[in-house]
Amino acid sequence: MCGVAPKLIITDEDQSMRIGIEHVFPNTIHRLCMWHILMKLTEKVGATLKNSPDFHERFMSCVWGSETPNEFESKWCSIINDFGLDDNTWLQEKYELRRSWIPAYFTDFHLGGILRTTSRSESENAFFRHFTNRNLALIEFWVRFETALEEQRQKELQEDNVSLHTLPILKTCWSIESHGREVYTHEVFAEFQSQVLAARDYCHVKTITQIGELRTISISSNSGKARQVSFNTSTRETHCSCRMFESLGIICRHIIVVLKNEGCNEIPSQYVLHRWTKMAARHLAYDANGHELEGSSTCLPPVVKKLYAETCSNFGLALHVAKHSEEKMRYLHKAIGDAYTQLGQEGTVSEQSKVQEFESFVGTSFPTVINSHLPDVAKTKGSGKRLKRGSEQTVTQKEKRAKEHHKNK
Ligand SMILES: [Zn+2]
Numbered sequence: 001m002c003g004v005a006p007k008l009i010i011t012d013e014d015q016s017m018r019i020g021i022e023h024v025f026p027n028t029i030h031r032l033c034m035w036h037i038l039m040k041l042t043e044k045v046g047a048t049l050k051n052s053p054d055f056h057e058r059f060m061s062c063v064w065g066s067e068t069p070n071e072f073e074s075k076w077c078s079i080i081n082d083f084g085l086d087d088n089t090w091l092q093e094k095y096e097l098r099r100s101w102i103p104a105y106f107t108d109f110h111l112g113g114i115l116r117t118t119s120r121s122e123s124e125n126a127f128f129r130h131f132t133n134r135n136l137a138l139i140e141f142w143v144r145f146e147t148a149l150e151e152q153r154q155k156e157l158q159e160d161n162v163s164l165h166t167l168p169i170l171k172t173c174w175s176i177e178s179h180g181r182e183v184y185t186h187e188v189f190a191e192f193q194s195q196v197l198a199a200r201d202y203c204h205v206k207t208i209t210q211i212g213e214l215r216t217i218s219i220s221s222n223s224g225k226a227r228q229v230s231f232n233t234s235t236r237e238t239h240c241s242c243r244m245f246e247s248l249g250i251i252c253r254h255i256i257v258v259l260k261n262e263g264c265n266e267i268p269s270q271y272v273l274h275r276w277t278k279m280a281a282r283h284l285a286y287d288a289n290g291h292e293l294e295g296s297s298t299c300l301p302p303v304v305k306k307l308y309a310e311t312c313s314n315f316g317l318a319l320h321v322a323k324h325s326e327e328k329m330r331y332l333h334k335a336i337g338d339a340y341t342q343l344g345q346e347g348t349v350s351e352q353s354k355v356q357e358f359e360s361f362v363g364t365s366f367p368t369v370i371n372s373h374l375p376d377v378a379k380t381k382g383s384g385k386r387l388k389r390g391s392e393q394t395v396t397q398k399e400k401r402a403k404e405h406h407k408n409k
Pocket residue numbers: 227240241242243244252253254255
């Protein structure tokens with residue numbers, strides 16, 4: 001982290017992590033993962049209540065949809081009263097912790113929509129579990145980990161290529177939609193386009209007031225809530241009471257309506273986050289010591305890595321130039337085919353043995369005598385047994401019963 005503490009850390013409700021974070025990062029805000037908390041809801045209020053449409057809809061609207069602390073507190077209290085949950089100690093605890101997990105209390109963080117849950121890290125864990133297991137030697141783990149990374153990079157390159165060389169279909173004649181298509185990746189554009197469509201179909205300007213350069217526009221939309229958009233006619237700085245930009249980094253339907261009415265044909269540059277653009281992956285990245293990070297970290301020599309990256313880039317550009325002409329496409333097809341044939345005639349690279357591959361990977365030959373020392377045993381998070389939740393215990397008991405039933409057959 002180069003001596004810079006993170007602004008915010010999201011974890012599950014782990015006491016040891018809470019203490020550790022307070023100790024190591026005293027100025028970092030520690031939030032709890034909403035997904036981990038809500039997963040326990042069925043167990044804590046009972047399946048009947050949890051699955052009743054009225055309770056489920058109101059509870060989810062309360063925790064996810066509240067836009068201000070006041071709105072959250074009011075909705076929460078009415079749910080507790082209406083469903084007779086005053087004695088539920090778990091819900092009482094979660095209410096006390098509300099400033100640590102309810103989005104309405106931390107709407108000002110620019111974290112690109114990732115601040116509510118740890119789902120990204122969880123999905124990464126699941127992804128890497130496909131490639132590794134606990135019985136691997138360190139070097140095998142390392143090689144498999146690299147393979148997994150290569151797969152992710154390959155997928156990213158493919159999606160990058162699609163975003164760069166194809167254009168989604170526009171659904172309105174609004175110039176701002178066309179600008180969004182030019183700058184955003186396909187995935188982000190899909191979200192932006194849904195906001196443009198909602199702006200066209202559901203948003204209406206109700207009132208406009210102006211004090212100096214600051215114009216305040218009241219917008220009604222299909223959510224039923226009136227939104228207040230402020231627009232500075234000099235700087236074009238815009239802010240909406242729904243705070244979607246602050247949370248997701250994409251301007252909302254209400255701001256889009258205001259920009260269109262103000263004659264803006266493009267999204268103002270301060271509202272196009274670089275991380276969502278097609279060019280986000282085109283900048284070089286450096287490690288803490290200022291060394292360029294390569295897109296691939298296999299054991300290729302640096303000169304070959306550089307040539308590899310340039311060849312990939314040139315190939316993509318050549319495809320982009322040639323794809324609109326059959327003649328150019330045929331030329332490229334033949335040139336690549338000829339190069340491939342020529343490479344095949346120059347002899348194949350001899351297959352490396354497993355040991356040679358590992359030695360090449362770590363950059364040294366293996367020693368002939370190995371003196372091993374037993375490591376000191378340290379108690380860390382995740383070691384030892386964890387207490388199981390009620391739902392997990394039920395599943396385990398069901399599995400046991402199924403096994404016994406199978407044996408007795
Ligand atoms: Zn808005």
